[in-house]
Amino acid sequence: MSERPKQPVTVLGLGRMGTAIAGAYLDAGHPVTVWNRTASKAGPLVARGAVRAPGAAEAVAAGPLVLAPLLDRDAVRRALAPAAAELRGRTLVNLANCAPEQARELAEWAAAHGAGYLDGAMLALPRTVATSSGFFLYSGARDTFDRFRAALEVMAPAHWSGPDPGAAEIHNLAVLGTGYAALAGFLHSAAVLDAVGTSPETLAPLAAQWLRGMADFLPDLAREAASGAYADGVSTIDLNRAAVDALIRLGGAHGVAGDVHAPLKALLDRRAADGRGQDSFSAVFELLRAGAPRRTERTAGERARP
Template identity: 45%
Template sequence: MAETTNTPVTVLGLGAMGQALAATLLKGGHPTTVWNRTPGKDTDLGAAGAVSTPSVAEAVQAGGPIIVVLFDHASVHTTLDPVVDELSGRQVINLTSTAPNEARELATWAAEHGIDYLDGGIMAIPPMIGQPGASILYSGSEAIFNEHRTALELLAAAEYFGDDAGRASTYDFALLANMYAMFGGFMHGAAMMRSVGVSASAFAERAAAWVTAMAQMFPAYGELIDSGDYTQPIQSLAFHKAALDAINRASRDAGVATDFVAPIKNLIDRQIADGNGALEFARTIEELI
């Protein structure tokens, strides 16, 4: 059953993301209790009406779901293990960046202590929270998701991916891998353009349009990879080898390190050596599995 009143919420962790989450919940009318390991990060939230507590034990007594947004998996245990008895029968929503198996471990730990557990992957930076374009992916307890969906959607678009607590973080890190590779490619390109006197800002305009156009190919690549048939390439691995070899030469000529592009070249070279040069570039995924 979805919540029909402004449920109280506790937020543990007041880094930039925790502050953004708590501020958005407050703005949405939810009584919000906050805690942070080091003092001084609750000033603005206190002025906005949040209740700040000096200890985790006091924070979790406030009622309602407990949103955990800490540094890493270990910090979740460091924070919650001492109050595990107080958490029995409670709902924990972990928005800390935890790897899939770490999320599953936390779900098992929670179940062993009578805690209902929902894991989430935040697809946003702190200023995006509560704004269009932000999303948070969830998996684990469907009961928590359904009961508090209204509050969760104050924070960002909310999507549920099933009872495997590690599925949301798998999506999270897969998308982040895509993002980091994209930004790495931009930095490499900007470094090359600097060698001929073109600013990163000027290059960014052209790069954004190019990457946007290329991203339209994702659905076709997805279908091709799912089919497993790489025998009818538009451009073969051999073609892409020539392109990557040239990019590496041009990078060295420009005095640019090849840390971002060399791994792609290595993947292609390995496939060529194995006799797969006539196959589609998308076959590269098979080298990763």
């Protein structure tokens, strides 16, 4: 039986991510049309079989699926301005990191030009495109996501964050926020080890192993935060308060700044002062969201957004 022809794909923007993405589609046998503001960057991809469009309008006109791994919202609007009329009946996938409201604005702009829209957030590096190490988040109409899912998964495993076009950007920041805290903690610990005369490189495999184990702890924290039931947690406020305090003191004794952990220490101190020392570590969640509306106070429109 002959294979079904692969979906033609247009890639607007051949920076680090765009080049990796276009290459992944070429490797997977898709017809690929590319456009980049700096046209010379298309050369190596053309040598591998991509078609270089003379302008963004011609690139958009080449197929039903238009991917835009450009720098930011302004780059997307600038690149697509001369191609707006060609968008009708096609689907635009914005892969530039944007604020959620910018993603909603791009979705409205695409709809006004008769185009479908998905917002994408790439939790990957150029070298992890088309590997199982990265993944991409998408938001927008579920049927649009389903229609193109197979083609989108050439780039990375694809997850749908919800119908609000801003949802992928929100979830992207939420995942990055988790990672940044861990990475900043790693750098603090590396500085402590360095200060006591041990190479920070010895820390990397140990911290990586610990992080893999801690990944299994996340569903417990999420369940406790969602339910507000903090009494049965295995890791208490008091226990973690003592550990964070010890870590800051150890660093301080060797001249290492405690800036990374001081905010967490302050939160744990507040919980202990509230008499919540035997609650789960996750009880910090309540302090963090204290200024946000209660779930029951949110409007139906807000509830539709994650």
